[in-house]
Amino acid sequence: MLILNNNDVANLLSLEEVIATVEAALIANEQNSCLVPKRMHIDWGENTFLSMPSFSNDYFGTKLVSVVPGNREQQLAVTNGAMLLNDAHTGFPLAMMNAAKLTALRTGALGTIGIRYMTPPDVDSIGLIGAGVQGIQQAVFACAVRPVTKIYCLQRSQTGMDAFVTALREQFPAVTVIPCKDADTILQHTNVIIAASRSATPVLPDDPRWLENKHFISIGSYKPDMQELPDQVFRLSGKLAIDSVFAKKETGDIINPLMKGILREEDVFTIGKLLTDEVKIDVNVTTAYKSAGMALFDLFMARALYEKASAANIGTAVSF
Numbered sequence: 001m002l003i004l005n006n007n008d009v010a011n012l013l014s015l016e017e018v019i020a021t022v023e024a025a026l027i028a029n030e031q032n033s034c035l036v037p038k039r040m041h042i043d044w045g046e047n048t049f050l051s052m053p054s055f056s057n058d059y060f061g062t063k064l065v066s067v068v069p070g071n072r073e074q075q076l077a078v079t080n081g082a083m084l085l086n087d088a089h090t091g092f093p094l095a096m097m098n099a100a101k102l103t104a105l106r107t108g109a110l111g112t113i114g115i116r117y118m119t120p121p122d123v124d125s126i127g128l129i130g131a132g133v134q135g136i137q138q139a140v141f142a143c144a145v146r147p148v149t150k151i152y153c154l155q156r157s158q159t160g161m162d163a164f165v166t167a168l169r170e171q172f173p174a175v176t177v178i179p180c181k182d183a184d185t186i187l188q189h190t191n192v193i194i195a196a197s198r199s200a201t202p203v204l205p206d207d208p209r210w211l212e213n214k215h216f217i218s219i220g221s222y223k224p225d226m227q228e229l230p231d232q233v234f235r236l237s238g239k240l241a242i243d244s245v246f247a248k249k250e251t252g253d254i255i256n257p258l259m260k261g262i263l264r265e266e267d268v269f270t271i272g273k274l275l276t277d278e279v280k281i282d283v284n285v286t287t288a289y290k291s292a293g294m295a296l297f298d299l300f301m302a303r304a305l306y307e308k309a310s311a312a313n314i315g316t317a318v319s320f
Contacts, residue, residue, distance in 0.1 A: 001320040004097035004305060008315050009105070012308050015144040015171075018301070019116075022109040025300035026272035028056070029244065036296045038246060046070065048222075050081075052295035061085045061299040063099050067222075069198065077133070079103060085302040093320060095306045099298070102305070106297045107219060108137030110243055111194060114217045114289035116145045117274040118241065118281060119192050125150040127186035129203045129228075130196035130220055131164040138194045138219060139164070143172045152186045154203075155179035184210065195228035196220045200252075206230035211286065218253045218290045227252035229288065234262045236286040241271040247292035254290055 004012075013021070028034050033056070040051040048067040054060065065081035072078060081099035086092060115123070123146045128135055131153050139151055151168070155161045165177045180186050183203060186193060187210045195203050197220040204211070211232050218228040234240060234257040248254050248268065257263040271289060273279040281287060309315045 001093050001318055002095040002306060002309060003316040003318055004095060004309055004314075005316075006098045006101050008309060009098045009101040009305060012305050012312075012314065013105070015141060017304065018105050019109045019112060019141065019144070021300050021304045022106050022297055023113060023275055025297045026113070026243070026270075027275055028300070029294070029296055030270065030272040030276050030278070033057075034296055034299070036244075036294060039295055041250070052298060054295035054299040056088065056299060056303075058088050059085055059094075059299060059303050060088050061295070061302050063103075063295060063298045065099055065103065079133070083298055083302050085299075085306050095302065095309075095315075097302060097305060102298060102301050103293075104133055104137045106301045107134055107291065107293060108141040110291040110293070110297065111138045111196075111217050111219045112141035112145050113271060114241065114291070115142050115192060115215075117271065118283055118287040118289055119146070119215045120283050122147070123192050124148060125152065125190040125192070127152045127190040127193040128196065129154045129183060129186070129193065131156065131160050132196070134219060135194075135196040136164055136167045138196050138217075139168055140171055142194070143175055148172075148175055150176050150178060150190075152178045152180050152189050154183060154186060155181065187211070187214070191215060193217070194219060197228060198226070199228055200226045202230040203228050204230050204233070206232050208232045208236055212236055213284070213286055215283075215287045216289070218288075221251045221253050222292060224250065224252055224255050227256055229253055229290075231257065231260065231262055233286070233288050237288040239263070239267045239269065239281065239288070241269060241274065241287075241289040243271055243291040244294040244296075245270065246294060247290060251290065251292045
């Protein structure tokens with residue numbers, strides 16, 4: 001069995017390869033060519049534990065992840081876990097890899113797919129609420145698909161902002177990061193806003209004057225009682241792209257607009273339909289996209305990582 005650690009997972013695939021891998025998973029989901037059971041989601045106090053299986057013709061995989069917010073107090077990663085990849089024909093385990101890094105990469109790609117297909121091609125700035133691990137990935141991947149020169153980022157702490165700037169400059173040194181004290185400032189300066197927080201309440205003002213003709217991506221909320229985007233975003237957009245149908249029951253950014261009648265069921269569509277041309281949207285008006293994640297994205301990432309690592313003789317082979 002092949003073991004891929006944090007550095008292996010981080011460096012095996014280029015940004016474009018990661019995006020292409022996640023796009024392939026979105027298309028496979030639209031074509032119903034894979035099996036994705038509902039994931040097991042367990043809340044234990046403030047902590048969350050996830051078991052996420054998925055199956056394709058040649059591989060199946062299971063991601064086991066913990067989300068422990070209290071880890072921040074000990075300077076430990078909030079999200080941790082392992083991804084197991086198996087041969088679908090024999091059932092034998094093929095690889096075990098760092099799930100936190102895999103998740104960070106595929107989630108970064110999922111956010112930027114929203115930018116690629118739901119914003120104008122000349123976008124040169126983005127706004128970011130949440131500058132943690134996932135915020136860094138959202139910024140990096142956004143710079144890979146748009147000519148971004150400025151990122152307006154909500155500053156919670158100087159230490160966090162310094163870490164964000166350092167990580168971004170490793171890949172995009174020419175991009176300027178502008179710390180902002182509030183969301184209003186971000187909305188004044190850019191039309192593309194990414195929410196990558198764990199906030200239970202909206203991180204933007206619920207005022208259409210600030211929100212009209214802008215583009216919103218929610219990547220952080222992951223529970224029914226969490227909603228990052230205000231109701232006016234959904235009223236203005238009239239439609240909502242999501243990354244999987246499972247998300248309809250998992251996150252407040254989808255549950256609440258439907259429950260309140262702001263959106264109808266037919267107004268909510270999977271973003272894979274933009275890739276297959278089943279749905280078309282106007283990228284010059286307000287758009288909204290919510291990503292909650294799905295095991296299929298992890299399976300496609302694990303397959304791509306395993307095949308590239310095997311071909312390049314990267315990783316540690318162990319007897320199992």
